[in-house]
Amino acid sequence: MSETAHVHPTPRDYWQIAGVLFVITAVEVAVAYIEALDPVVAPILLTLSAAKFVLVVGWFMHLKYDLKRYRRFFYLGLAGAVLLLGGTLFTFGVLIGH
Amino acid sequence: MTSATPATIPAARTGIWGWMTTTDHKKIGLLYGVTAIVFFVVGGVEALFIRAQLALPNGEVLSADAYNQMFTMHATTMVFLVVMPLATAFINYFLPLQIGARDVAFPRLNAFSYWLFLFAGLFLTISFFVGGSPDAGWFGYAPLSTQLDEVVRMDYWALGLNTLGVASIVSSVNFITTTLTMRAPGMSLMRMPVFSWMSTIVSFLLLFSLPMVAVGLFQVYFDRNLGTLFFDAAGGGDPVLWQHLFWLFGHPEVYVLILPAMGIVSEVLPTFSRKPLFGRNFVIFSGIAIGFMGFGVWAHHMFTTGLGPVAEAAFALTTMFIAVPTGVKIFNWLGTIWGGRLQLNSSALFAIGFIFLFVIGGLSGVTHSISPADSQQHDSYYVVAHFHYVLFGGAIFGVFSGIYYWFPKVTGRLLGERLGKWNFWLMFIGMNLTFAPMHMLGLNGMPRRTYRYGEGLGFDMWNLVATVGSFVLAFGVLLFLMNAWRSYRRGEAAGDDPWDARTLEWSTTSPPPVYNFAHIPEVTAEDDFWHRKYGVDEQGRAARRDDYVPVDQSTPPPGLHLPSPSYYPILGSFGIFMMITGLVYVPWGLLATGAGAVVTLWGMFGWSMEDLVREHH
Amino acid sequence: MSEHTAVDTNAEHHADPDVVRKTAIWVFLGSEVLFFGSLISTFLLYRTRIGDGPGAEVFDIPFTSVSSFVLLMSSLTMVLAHHASTRKDWRQMRVWLLATAMLGMVFLAGQVYEFTEFVHEGLTVGTSPFGSSFFVLTGFHGAHVAVGVILLLGTAFMSFAGRFRPDEGMNVEMVGLYWHFVDIVWIAIFTIVYLLQV
Structure with a gap:
């Protein structure tokens, strides 16, 4: 996560990342269909989609290579959404009842 | 730049077209300010109708329906069309000047925000002429806001507020970007004037809170027009969700309204006490703390909805805690005045009035954090008293302090002091006469939002006092309008730096040239302009520098390019x-x-x- | 997307327009996170409230997987367009921009088809809070995709019209950041709304 590294990814890297994204999506769909995994399906799927999220944000959106400032704003919004709306759902008993 | 290209300065367009196409942050700031003052009069007249209706038991001035429209539009107008745009006016005009920039980061986007705000304000106002104004309260609680008894009123409200929200998000992005990227050399974040700091924090609050209420407002609109069931309890929806989405925005909004006023007072008091702001960094960090904590207290508006003991206890605690950074600031301001040579002009009077009234409103606010007591106060006039002490006594007094302080910079003329003092005392006395009795009324059980009260319930005397007070208050505002008009026409010439002030906007001419500064200032200290004027003598006291010469701002530097006028922002909005x-x-x-x-x-x-x-x- | 900064060529101090605009777009995206966060939270609250209507069984996972894949690949073409613009290879840039817009339109067409199918199976915005929150969430996402398509076509048009400025690549990057954001929102929706509910 170095600030100064200006070694930008090449189209080759982008194609590879797209390949990884495709594979993860395929695995996600498979996981959703395998009944044996039902008890742990939520954590697996959330982890996999978080991985996709990080790949797109970090490489396609260059957040990994850009000013730290941008990262802060984006993650501030993300943390706010999780905390505030998570808190709201908590008062409805939605996330704990599940 | 070495090439001496001639300066590109937009030809001074005059008349209405010039204002409609302007991209100059100062002109846009003025547009915001004047528009907001017009809406202030509208909202004030609505308030007078409410007080006239409640002056005596069984009032006959308004019907129940008209009363509902009045209190809804009074609050909606005052919050969204008066206090917020007044703050935006100051931010627009003074944020670039205070940080030593030539304009905001996106001048046309800035114009777009203003026109969108104006059109949304007109949109809300014209509803009155086409079948009635919104009438379900400024908080639009579902299912009041989603029932379809009167066909379109709350559609105006939901769409109007959402459009105002878009305008605010756009200007917040603009201001944040301006602060982060347009500061003059040497103007580090911690050297930024406190008003600029508070403006930036407010922008972040709006940026992160408005999207949540936007979703809620869309849901209200869809419930009304598409037959969705978001807030329809019979169809399985949950009206409490609306309250969450509204107050997730609504509480940060409270700080959106008050932080600019705190910023203004933090500029005014040091100038007139002739001392630096006491514990300057503490004021800034308290502002940041308020910004974060302001997001964590929303549910204290909902103690009576049955959140459950855990949530109620948690929100009671966060509500108590947020009083701490606010209290810190009070002591910073008192510490600034302490030992200073306070010059008690109208601006300083309003600033001190702000502290006094805001302390009262803040303390009555803390009483709401105790949730059992809040169940008694909820929906009573006690709450009305509380938030008018913080919003009128706080935000509006702060804004008036700012108007008296910066009017000479904007117009080149001083606001009249004699009328100014009358203005202050009438508003101060009127404000307390109006809102102090509401504490008693509320604790005695008078509910909010009811258009009549019976005789002999013990409400008669205090209601009459409040109504008399509201007319005193209105008279004070009228004096202000007269004063502003007279001073604008033939007030005393102010000069560039009438208060011997501390921040960069006073180092340029009054009014500032279109390019703000002939040379972008190089900042070397907090209160940089002060240090250019004053050094320290042998006894360690401030002494005017002999070698200080004001910078000549009259010649635009060569190669200067300013944004051209554009009619696309007004067209798009x-x-x-x-x-x-x-x-x-x-x-x-x-x-x-x-x-x-x-x-x-x-x-x-x-x-x-x-x-x-x-x-x- | 082509707002400029107040250009001040005279000053010793010169705000980098790249940094100015990227700051603005990231700040804006931070705000958008809360917008979609609120919509997704509404869905989570109402996901089991299906009333008398159908629930998540109407979802056609294979179909939605394909359209998710289409949107993911549009992020690839977008980043390739951006990469071409950094090399000032305007021809390639236009090709990839149009490809991205095309994939976006395919995704939208898929959404229209999907919505029509659901309505046939008895799920509408008025059937249940589940239906309301599903359609409004995915509908707002679709509206964002549509805005993105307009931005992409507009950028490509400006490029064809020969309106190249030194900062042309910048526009592509701005549109790209917005487009990728819309894509990651769909990554979240696909998992939370579709896969986790069936």
């Missing part, structure tokens, strides 16, 4: 106005919505094809 007007009258109005979409696209497209800086022929 007018398209949005057409779109929302059409959305009220589904399905036939959708024709207008379609036409509006075309106009907006036209505006946006023309905008993107037009250069910001164009040569003039």
Whole structure:
């Protein structure tokens, strides 16, 4: 996560990342269909989609290579959404009842 | 730049067209300010109707229906069309000047925000002439806001507020970017004036809170027009969700309204006490703390909805805690005045009035954090008293302090002091006469939002006092308008630096040239302008420097390029106005919505094809 | 997307327009996170409230997987367009921009088809809070995709019209950041709304 590294990814890297994204999506769909995994399906799927999220944000959106400032704003919004709306759902008993 | 290209300065367009196409942050700031003052009069008249109705038991002035419209529009107007745009006016005008910039980061986007705000304000106001104004309260609680008894009133409200929200998000992005990227050399974040700091924090609050209420407002609109069931309890929806989405925005909004006033007072008191702000960094960090904590207290508006003991206890605690950074600031201001040579002019009076009234309103606010007591106070006049002490006594007094302080910079003339003092004392006395009795009324059980009260309930005397007070208050505001008009026409010439002030906006001319500064200042200290004027003598006291010469601001530097006027911002925002007007009258109005979409696209497209800086022929 | 900064060529101090605009777009995206966060939270609250209507069984996972894949690949073409613009290879840039817009339109067409199918199976915005929150969430996402398509076509048009400025690549990057954001929102929706509910 170095600030100064200006070694930008090449189209080759982008194609590879797209390949990884495709594979993860395929695995996600498979996981959703395998009944044996039902008890742990939520954590697996959330982890996999978080991985996709990080790949797109970090490489396609260059957040990994850009000013730290941008990262802060984006993650501030993300943390706010999780905390505030998570808190709201908590008062409805939605996330704990599940 | 070495090449001596001549300066490109937009030809001084005058008249209405000049104002409609302006991209100058100072002109846009003035537009915000004047528009907000007009709405202030509208909202004030609505308040006087309410007080006239309640002056005596069984009032006959308004029907129940008209009363509902009045209190809804009074609050909506005062919050969204008065206090917020007044703050935006100051931010627009003074944020670039205080940080030593030539304009905001996106001048045309800035104009777009203003026109969108104006059209949304007009949109809300015209509802009155086409079947009645919104009437379900400024908080629009579902299912009041989603029932379809009167066909379109709350559609105006939901769409109008959402459009105002878009305008605010756009200007917040603009201000944040300006603060982060446009500061003069040497102007580190911690050297930034406190008002600029508070402006930036407010922008972040709006940025992160408005999207949540936007979703809620869309849901209200869809419930009314598409038959969705978001807040329809009979169909399985949950009206409490609306309260969450509203107050997730609504509480940060409270700090959106008060932080600019705190910023203004933090500029005014040091100037007139002739001392630096006491514990300056502490004031800034308290502001940041308020910004974060302001997001964590929303549910204290909902103690009576049955959140459960865990949530109630948690929100009671966060509500108590947020009083701490606020209290810190009070002591900072008192510490600034302490031992200073306080010059008690109108601006300083309003600033001290702010502290006094805000302490009262803040303390009555803390009483709400105790949730059992809050159940008693909820929906009573006690709450009305509380938030008028913070919003009128706080935000409005702070803004008036700012108007007296910066009027000479904007117009080149001083506001009259004699009328100014009358203005202050009438508003101060009127404000306390109006709102102090409401504490008693509320604790004695008088509910809010009821258009009549019976005789002999013990409410008669205090209601009459409050009504008398409201007219005293209105008279004070009238004196201000007279004063502003007279001073603008033939007030005493102010000069560039009438208060011997501390921040950069006073180092340029009054009014500032279109390019703000002939030379971008190099900042070397906090209160940089002060240090250019004053050194320290042998006894360690401030002494005027002999070698201080004001910078000549009259000649624009060569090679200066300023943004050209553009009519695309007003065109694009007018398209949005057409779109929302059409959305009220589904399905036939959708024709207008379609036409509006075309106009907006036209505006946006023309905008993107037009250069910001164009040569003039 | 082509707002310029107040250009001040005289000053010793010169705000980098790249940094100015990227700051603005990231700040804006931070705000958008809360917008979609609120919509997704509404869906989570109402996901089991299906009333008398159908629930998540109407979802056609294979179909939605394909359209998710289409949107993911549009992020690839978008980043390739951006990469071409950094090399000032305007021809390639236009090709990839149009490809991205095309994939976006395919995704939208898929959404229209999907919505029509659901309505046929008895799920509408008025059937249940589940239906309301599903359609409004995915509908707002679709509206964002549509805006993105307009931005992409507009950028490509400006490029064809020969309106090249030194900062042309910048516009592509701005549109790209917005487009990728819309894509990651769909990554979240696909998992939370579709896969986790069936």
